[in-house]
Amino acid sequence: MDPAKPIGFGPQFNVHVVGDRELLLLSEQRSFRLVGKLYVALVPFLDGKHTGEEIISAFAGRIAPDRLRQVLTDLLAKSYAHYLDKAAPAARQALWVELDLPPAEAERNLSNRSLAVIAATEQGPAGDGARLLREAALDSGIPLQDADQATIAVVSVDDYLRADLKEVNARMRRQGRAWMPFKAGGGMPMLGPLFRPAAAPCWQCLATAMIENRPGDAVISRQNDAARPTRSFTTASLRLAANFAALEIARTLGQSAPSTLERHVLALDLKTRSASEHFVRAQSDCPVCGAPHDPLAVLARGKAPLRLQSRPVSPEVDGGWRSLTAAEVVQRLGCHVSPVSGLISGLQDLSLGDGLPVFTARQVGPVAIDVRANRLVGKPGGAAGKGMSETSTFPTGVNAAMWPKVGSYA
Ligand SMILES: [Zn+2]
Numbered sequence: 001m002d003p004a005k006p007i008g009f010g011p012q013f014n015v016h017v018v019g020d021r022e023l024l025l026l027s028e029q030r031s032f033r034l035v036g037k038l039y040v041a042l043v044p045f046l047d048g049k050h051t052g053e054e055i056i057s058a059f060a061g062r063i064a065p066d067r068l069r070q071v072l073t074d075l076l077a078k079s080y081a082h083y084l085d086k087a088a089p090a091a092r093q094a095l096w097v098e099l100d101l102p103p104a105e106a107e108r109n110l111s112n113r114s115l116a117v118i119a120a121t122e123q124g125p126a127g128d129g130a131r132l133l134r135e136a137a138l139d140s141g142i143p144l145q146d147a148d149q150a151t152i153a154v155v156s157v158d159d160y161l162r163a164d165l166k167e168v169n170a171r172m173r174r175q176g177r178a179w180m181p182f183k184a185g186g187g188m189p190m191l192g193p194l195f196r197p198a199a200a201p202c203w204q205c206l207a208t209a210m211i212e213n214r215p216g217d218a219v220i221s222r223q224n225d226a227a228r229p230t231r232s233f234t235t236a237s238l239r240l241a242a243n244f245a246a247l248e249i250a251r252t253l254g255q256s257a258p259s260t261l262e263r264h265v266l267a268l269d270l271k272t273r274s275a276s277e278h279f280v281r282a283q284s285d286c287p288v289c290g291a292p293h294d295p296l297a298v299l300a301r302g303k304a305p306l307r308l309q310s311r312p313v314s315p316e317v318d319g320g321w322r323s324l325t326a327a328e329v330v331q332r333l334g335c336h337v338s339p340v341s342g343l344i345s346g347l348q349d350l351s352l353g354d355g356l357p358v359f360t361a362r363q364v365g366p367v368a369i370d371v372r373a374n375r376l377v378g379k380p381g382g383a384a385g386k387g388m389s390e391t392s393t394f395p396t397g398v399n400a401a402m403w404p405k406v407g408s409y410a
Contacts, residue, residue: 001052001073005083005104008048011094013080015043025080028098032080038063038071046075048084048093092141099251106254107141113253114143116150120157120164121225125233129184130156132239136246142253151253152194153179154245159226160190160265161207161217169195169203169288180261182245185230189241189268190340191248192261193280200282200289206265208283209341237270244268244275265340278342279335337361 001007009015013025013032023034023043045055052072056065075081084093085107093103115137119130133156137144147153155168160181172179176197183190195202211217217227248266252259260266264277285293311323324332336343344361351357 001069001076002083003052003056003069006048006051006086007046007055007072007076007081008050008084009043009046009075009081010079010097011048011082011084011090011103012097017043034080038068042071046081048090049086088141096254101251101255105256109256110141110250110254111143113151114145114149115249115253116145116147116153118147118153118155120155120162120168124158125183125185125230125238126156126158128235128238129182129242130154132184132242133182133245136239136242137249140246140250142246142250148175148177151178152249153177154182154191154249155179156182156184157226158185158229159183161210161214161228162226164225165203165207173197173202173288182241183230184238184241184245185233187232187270189237189244189270191245191266193264194252194259194261196262200286201263201280202286202289204288205283205286205290206280206341208286209280209343213339213342213345240270241268267340278338278340280341281336281343 009025010027012027014027016024016026017040018024020040021035021037023039025032025034041059042055045058050058052069055072056068059068072081076083079097082093082097082102083104084090085104088103088107093107096103096106117130117134117137119127121127133154134144144150153172155165157165160183165181168179172195178194178196180192180194181190181203182192193201193206214228220227248261252261260277264279267276267278268274269276282289284290314322314325337345337347339345347359347361349357350360
């Protein structure tokens with residue numbers, strides 16, 4: 001326990017004293033019962049305004065300091081109590097607890113970090129989205145700052161594939177600034193990923209993956225705008241997206257560990273009322289953040305003899321000789337199935353009937369020519385997998401769809 005920090009019962013708890021020796025801590029989803037007169041006596045002190053030291057001295061002569069220190073340490077260890085920020089709103093700190101963030105640490109991180117919101121265009125939902133995000137960020141306790149000084153910059157767009165984001169990507173990397181796109185409009189508002197200036201992936205990596213899932217865009221020539229700026233929104237839907245984004249940005253800035261946003265686009269599906277994460281892979285031959293394309297090295301890798309290795313056969317039989325279980329394959333490859341950024345845009349259950357599970361994968365052929373040409377040569381295709389059960393069929397479909405891509409890129 002750090003005796004110099006203010007401590008309090010978790011601010012998400014309603015604290016109820018029952019009789020003179022029982023305490024109930026009730027939150028939305030949890031309830032705990034503490035029995036002992038000391039817990040009841042501690043209630044007025046565990047309000048987040050007193051430090052451990054102050055509490056121990058308030059009980060001097062009645063409770064031995066070592067014993068009280070141990071009680072406070074146990075309350076902290078069991079997350080009945082937390083270190084709290086004296087000045088920050090209790091409700092906000094309660095929310096951090098519900099999101100599994102240590103409240104005082106989240107508040108400290110937030111106050112030391114900041115956000116800039118830039119609109120790619122002031123027109124339409126991008127401009128409105130930027131304005132609403134600034135409002136929501138302030139409401140969430142995120143300090144706003146000028147773009148050249150903020151910890152992260154958010155660029156509000158009407159489409160993730162706006163052609164001028166190429167220049168934004170280059171500029172942000174040149175200036176050493178972290179940034180992420182945000183699309184407030186549409187039936188699927190999106191945020192992220194957070195692009196780090198000296199790391200991969202970058203926006204170009206995401207754009208390459210996205211356009212494989214949107215091949216129609218390549219047919220249209222465009223300058224600095226987007227092929228499909230979102231046309232569907234209400235002020236309420238933009239506000240919902242901005243509030244969702246502000247909460248995720250607050251979580252990212254508030255936590256000390258790396259955020260989901262570092263490698264994922266977060267999408268809010270208004271149709272299904274659900275949120276999803278879409279993995280963004282670094283493209284090894286990305287012209288911005290990857291190694292330059294070296295055809296001779298690719299050829300040398302392709303010509304290298306196949307080396308076979310002995311692996312134990314998985315105990316999960318299912319009629320095959322596999323070294324990984326179906327669940328392990330899903331865990332490894334499932335992140336590549338996404339209609340937004342995946343190698344495979346989706347899997348469809350086309351089972352013929354009970355006991356005849358078949359999944360087909362929608363994909364674009366990974367030939368190293370542009371996607372329009374791919375379509376012309378009939379490369380966008382599909383793959384299917386069959387198996388004994390749904391669990392084993394899903395990875396079979398993914399594997400079948402991955403194989404030509406691995407063959408081209410490995
Ligand atoms: Zn890149």
